Amino acid sequence: MDFSLTEAQRDLAGLAGRILGDWAERDGDQRTEPFDDPFDATLWEQLAQAGLLDAALPESVGGGGFGLLEQCSVLIELGRVAAPVPYLPSITGAASAIAEFGTGLHAERWALPVTRGQRTMAIALADEGDDPGFTARRAGGSWRVSGTQTAVLHGAHADAFACEVATDEGDALMLVDRGHSGLRVTGQHAVDGTGAALVELDEAEATDDALLGEPGSGAARWLRLRATVGLCALQLGIVSRALEMTGEYARKREQFGEVIGSFQAVRQRLAEAYLDVEAVRLTLWQAAWRLSEGLPADEEVATAKFWAAQAGHRVAHTAVHIHGGVGIDMDYPLHRYFVAAKRTEFALGGATAQLRALGTHLAEAPA
Known part of the structure; x- marks a missing residue:
């Protein structure tokens, strides 16, 4: 296993960091309400013009020939500014699934408009351990799809959806x-104001052309694993930046004539938060690397999401507690990281769901 970043990862992260840093200074850190502008269309178009939406995608959908590792590098930078753009569901999710399981027609109709910044897509997946929210049955030469999925990330403003459905022939x-x-x-x-949505299908007609791969091909599981790793990357950016902000605050804020960073209890909490952030980093790249190499990674993905959830919870609360009252002041940017960390903690299954999944994998593994 190689933890060193590729040249493409470093270049994409650097480009994303510059664009998003400018955005945060100009607009992001001035957002005083988490529900303001859950989708920044201007920033989305800017990312597309810079080539960040297609660079980390396979060539089959007009991308630069890269994949999940490069996408994670971009997602970390997005997390560092809690950017209100649907890179995870649109690029790491739907567009990547189309590249893996779709046809040229799928790419032209759904993926290419996304990579050009003209549209967005959402992924309607059940949480880990839950059954798909949608079911489909054959009716003549087409399908009839019904069901409900709640809290679909960035679904409120999405132009299209990739929905996980259960059929008699497999998911x-x-x-x-x-x-x-x-x-x-x-x-x-939603708590972070990212435009979540309740998605409902009522006997919606779909032809075979709307399917990505055949039922039972594993496309839904493939997408879930990558979307989960993408959430871990996003969470790494969120908690690492929240910790940096908290450390900076602790070095400046004074109480009883001393900076609070000199207090043993504060230093201990900062140290524990640092260990949590590094645990997210380690487990994220382990899971992402195995997926990118085509290796079995169910246990690694569950482990990474467990740490993203558990550490995300602890670091977010540590950041608020050390900041004190200013930590919940809507005029100060930390509140955006707190709510972003909480949303990412539970998306696609929280810590308990991941432990159950991990236990199942271990129990079923041959001795």
């Missing part, structure tokens, strides 16, 4: 445009 992924007559999308107020 599958189906692509559904927002304008479909059988689709209803209702915006939901």
